Amino acid sequence: MERIVQQVGRSTLSLFGILFCAFLLGPIMAFIPMSFNDAALLHYPIKHFSLRWYRDLIQASEWHNALVNSLVVASSATVLATALGVCAAYGLWRGRFSGKNLIMVVIMTPMIVPSVIGAVAMYFSFTQVGLDYTYAGLILAHTAMGAPMVVVTVLSVLARFDANLLRAAASLGADPLVTFRRVTLPLILPGVMSGAIFAFAISLDDVVAALFLAGPSQRTLPVQMYMRSTDLFDLVTAAAASVMFFGAIAMMVMLQLLRRRDSLVTTSASTD
Amino acid sequence: MKPIVEFRNISKSYDSRSVVVRNLNLEIAPGEFLTLLGPSGSGKTTVLMMLAGFETPTSGEIFVDGRAYSALPAHKRDIGVVFQSYALFPHMSVGENVAFPLSVRGCDPQEIKRRVASALEMVRLPNFSERKPTQLSGGQQQRVALARALVYSPKIILMDEPLGALDRQLREEMQFEIKSIHERVGVTVVYVTHDQDEALTMSDRIAIFNRGVIEQIADPKTLYDNPENAFVATFIGDSNLLGGALKEKRDGRVLVEIADSGTVLARAGDQGDAPEAFLAIRPENLSVSSLAQTGTENNVLAGTIDKIVYFGDHLKLVVRLRGGQTVSVKTTAEQAYQSGQAVSVSWSPDHSIAFTTSPGKDGPRQKAVTRETMSA
Numbered sequence: 001m002e003r004i005v006q007q008v009g010r011s012t013l014s015l016f017g018i019l020f021c022a023f024l025l026g027p028i029m030a031f032i033p034m035s036f037n038d039a040a041l042l043h044y045p046i047k048h049f050s051l052r053w054y055r056d057l058i059q060a061s062e063w064h065n066a067l068v069n070s071l072v073v074a075s076s077a078t079v080l081a082t083a084l085g086v087c088a089a090y091g092l093w094r095g096r097f098s099g100k101n102l103i104m105v106v107i108m109t110p111m112i113v114p115s116v117i118g119a120v121a122m123y124f125s126f127t128q129v130g131l132d133y134t135y136a137g138l139i140l141a142h143t144a145m146g147a148p149m150v151v152v153t154v155l156s157v158l159a160r161f162d163a164n165l166l167r168a169a170a171s172l173g174a175d176p177l178v179t180f181r182r183v184t185l186p187l188i189l190p191g192v193m194s195g196a197i198f199a200f201a202i203s204l205d206d207v208v209a210a211l212f213l214a215g216p217s218q219r220t221l222p223v224q225m226y227m228r229s230t231d232l233f234d235l236v237t238a239a240a241a242s243v244m245f246f247g248a249i250a251m252m253v254m255l256q257l258l259r260r261r262d263s264l265v266t267t268s269a270s271t272d
Numbered sequence: 273m274k275p276i277v278e279f280r281n282i283s284k285s286y287d288s289r290s291v292v293v294r295n296l297n298l299e300i301a302p303g304e305f306l307t308l309l310g311p312s313g314s315g316k317t318t319v320l321m322m323l324a325g326f327e328t329p330t331s332g333e334i335f336v337d338g339r340a341y342s343a344l345p346a347h348k349r350d351i352g353v354v355f356q357s358y359a360l361f362p363h364m365s366v367g368e369n370v371a372f373p374l375s376v377r378g379c380d381p382q383e384i385k386r387r388v389a390s391a392l393e394m395v396r397l398p399n400f401s402e403r404k405p406t407q408l409s410g411g412q413q414q415r416v417a418l419a420r421a422l423v424y425s426p427k428i429i430l431m432d433e434p435l436g437a438l439d440r441q442l443r444e445e446m447q448f449e450i451k452s453i454h455e456r457v458g459v460t461v462v463y464v465t466h467d468q469d470e471a472l473t474m475s476d477r478i479a480i481f482n483r484g485v486i487e488q489i490a491d492p493k494t495l496y497d498n499p500e501n502a503f504v505a506t507f508i509g510d511s512n513l514l515g516g517a518l519k520e521k522r523d524g525r526v527l528v529e530i531a532d533s534g535t536v537l538a539r540a541g542d543q544g545d546a547p548e549a550f551l552a553i554r555p556e557n558l559s560v561s562s563l564a565q566t567g568t569e570n571n572v573l574a575g576t577i578d579k580i581v582y583f584g585d586h587l588k589l590v591v592r593l594r595g596g597q598t599v600s601v602k603t604t605a606e607q608a609y610q611s612g613q614a615v616s617v618s619w620s621p622d623h624s625i626a627f628t629t630s631p632g633k634d635g636p637r638q639k640a641v642t643r644e645t646m647s648a
Contacts, residue, residue, distance in 0.1 A: 167326050168359035170346040172373035172420065179347075182372075186363045 035238035053239035066224035074203035077142035085150025133215030146199025157191030275299035282332035294484035310481030352421030367401030505552035532595030536571035537621040544628030555602035557623035
């Protein structure tokens with residue numbers, strides 16, 4: 001009797017898992033093949049396959065510009081977010097001062113506050129200083145959104161970092177900058193890279209802030225897709241969607257590889 | 273000879289509540305092997321950290337070669353440090369680890385290669401240059417750490433319980449190696465440990481720390497034979513501690529009455545006048561006999577055997593004296609003893625020392641038997 005109950009339980013769990021994955025991936029899996037459809041139709045069955053929409057994506061100026069804008073903004077925001085995030089994480093880890101919890105809350109705000117509120121607030125304040133509808137404004141906004149992620153990933157790597165290594169390096173004659181460059185950074189690099197990848201993904205995916213802050217010439221890919229899917233629809237949107245989808249998969253694979261590499265570089269001494 | 277390190281009125285406290293080091297004055301001679309010995313929390317590690325530059329003193333000044341060091345950051349001090357956790361850089365090979373201090377100082381690559389090779393030679397790991405620290409055993413990692421601390425020829429090397437993570441046999445091997453390297457290189461070593469056997473075998477001098485102060489600083493033999501107070505007497509080596517009443521003082525000797533047991537003669541350990549006396553006698557200086565002993569100059573007390581502990585090459589007899597106190601006697605396992613047997617315990621008065629202050633409630637008391645059982 002008990003065996004049957006166990007078996008039923010396990011099957012129910014599997015069924016639930018499958019249904020859940022289907023719910024999450026279903027719409028995407030239904031949509032992606034559309035991008036290879038030769039006919040400009042949004043229904044199955046697909047009679048002929050072609051890459052024409054991908055060609056349009058690269059060649060049509062409005063799509064081309066959107067793609068370039070996304071990449072430029074995302075790269076710049078990633079570099080800034082990573083630099084700021086690493087410094088913040090290091091300071092929080094090493095520093096001996098009160099108010100650390102308050103600072104953490106402030107840093108985490110972009111991740112907790114709904115993006116619309118953040119976007120509206122930034123829109124109104126950027127307008128005061130003339131940063132609206134500029135690349136700088138959008139990059140700053142994406143930096144603020146991505147930095148918390150870098151802080152989180154770098155802090156989690158630092159938590160496992162043996163602080164004695166810094167003392168050892170100092171005793172051997174390395175000043176703090178040399179120690180950071182030759183000892184700390186190489187060891188926390190997996191955390192830094194995963195944070196950077198997250199920041200890049202956050203910037204690439206963002207629609208809300210870009211809708212408020214990007215003028216026509218800074219329009220990013222998600223905004224372009226949004227615009228094109230509400231009025232006249234064409235399958236280039238589908239092509240763009242599948243590009244972002246496979247890009248996201250590539251980033252997840254990189255994150256997994258980084259996680260594996262990190263576990264190989266242990267910081268604890270072996271005792272026998 | 274001018275000291276290479278001088279601590280002048282050094283104090284250290286955190287949050288002005290707990291004083292970890294109290295008004296320390298200490299001079300270290302160049303080339304000596306000085307051990308800072310004491311229980312956990314006695315301040316010995318903090319003193320080491322202040323010398324290394326990882327902690328700043330709350331007050332006082334540290335002088336190295338006559339130069340004030342307190343304000344100098346750790347990376348400018350040119351002092352080698354060996355940690356208990358080895359602290360080898362896991363992303364670098366053994367060779368790169370040992371080369372690190374030289375490359376930081378801008379030595380040329382040929383010079384670096386040569387010196388790394390000779391440092392690894394000195395710790396007997398000549399072909400380990402390419403290996404990663406995670407591929408080494410604990411003892412090998414510690415030797416690499418030692419090579420790395422020595423390769424740039426610092427004047428002083430600090431070791432913070434470096435052998436604590438190793439098993440007993442390896443520890444003894446490493447003690448021997450460290451000592452022979454010290455003799456060969458002639459560097460000043462400041463060594464922190466809570467293991468008194470280690471301190472006794474390796475040091476030129478030992479400073480006994482207790483609750484932030486140095487109780488006594490001397491060479492191992494002086495500390496062992498002539499402890500200045502009950503704490504040192506019971507911390508170094510095994511020692512029995514009998515409580516009694518001070519009866520008479522004469523010519524550096526005292527008469528102590530052990531309640532319900534008898535009156536014994538001992539050396540005066542200090543000049544105090546307090547009526548309560550603590551008598552320290554080492555187990556190996558006591559003899560046990562089943563016959564009553566009379567007419568000798570020795571102190572004799574009667575008792576019964578409470579416990580017999582076997583140690584392979586010797587026996588420890590725990591004898592309960594009349595009046596309730598116990599003493600441990602170390603004896604060779606020649607005669608057969610039985611629990612409950614009536615015996616007399618005797619010793620020469622010069623082998624016992626009477627103190628008027630107790631070791632303190634944090635200090636070790638009569639733990640002769642239990643401590644040996646723990647380290648065996």
